[in-house]
Amino acid sequence: MLEDGKVDLNDAGADTNDNFPDGAYSPTDGDFIGLAAGASPPLVIGSVAARMWRDTDQSIADDTETALVMSDELYDAGHLWDPANLSRLTAQVKGFYVFGASVEWDTNTTGIRRISIRKDGSLMLARHRGTAHNTLEQAIATGVFMEAGAYVQALVYQNSGGARDIISAQGSPILWGARLF
Secondary structure, three states: OOHHHOEEOOOOOOOOHHHOHHHOOOOHHHOOOOOOOOOOOOOEEOOOEEEEEOOOOEEEOOOOOEEOOOOEEEEEEOOOEEOOEEEEEEOOOOEEEEEEEEEEEOOOOOOEEEEEEEEOOOEEEEEEEEEOOOOOEEEEEEEEEEOOOOEEEEEEEEOOOOOEEEOOEOOEOEEEEEEOO
C-alpha cells in the first residue's frame, strides 16, 4: 500500500480486494469486476501504457485511408505493441482503455486531412477532419472497452490530388494507449 491508499500492483501484496474501496476492483488476472454503488476506481500505479512513434516520413496516397505504421516504442508497459503488427496496439487484458494519435502533415493547401482511430479493423471510434493549410497538425483521443485480443489502429486520409507525407518530427507520428481499469 502506498501513501493515500493508492496501490502499486507491482507489489506482490497487492493481489486481494482488501486494498480497494468497497471491493470495487480485483486485480486478479487483471480483470475489471465492476464498481459498487458510489465507489470510484482506484489509481493504479504500474499499469498498462504504451507510446509508439515513427522515425521516418510516411507517404499517404491520395484518396486512400491508410494505417499509420510505427517503427519504435518509447515505452510499452503491458505489451500493447507487437513489432509483428506495426500499426496496432492490442489489449492483452480486458478493460477500459484510452488511445490517441498525433500527426503532422507536409505543406500543402489542397483538400482535406483526416485522422481517426479504428477498433478491430472496422469500428470507427473517433475521427478528426481538418482543411489543408501550410502545415497541419492533428491529434485525437478516445476511450473504449476492449476485450483481450482487441486492437486499435490510427488511420489517416487526404485528398490533395497526389501523395502527401506524414512528417516524422517531435510529436509526429505518435500512437499511444493506456489501460485505465
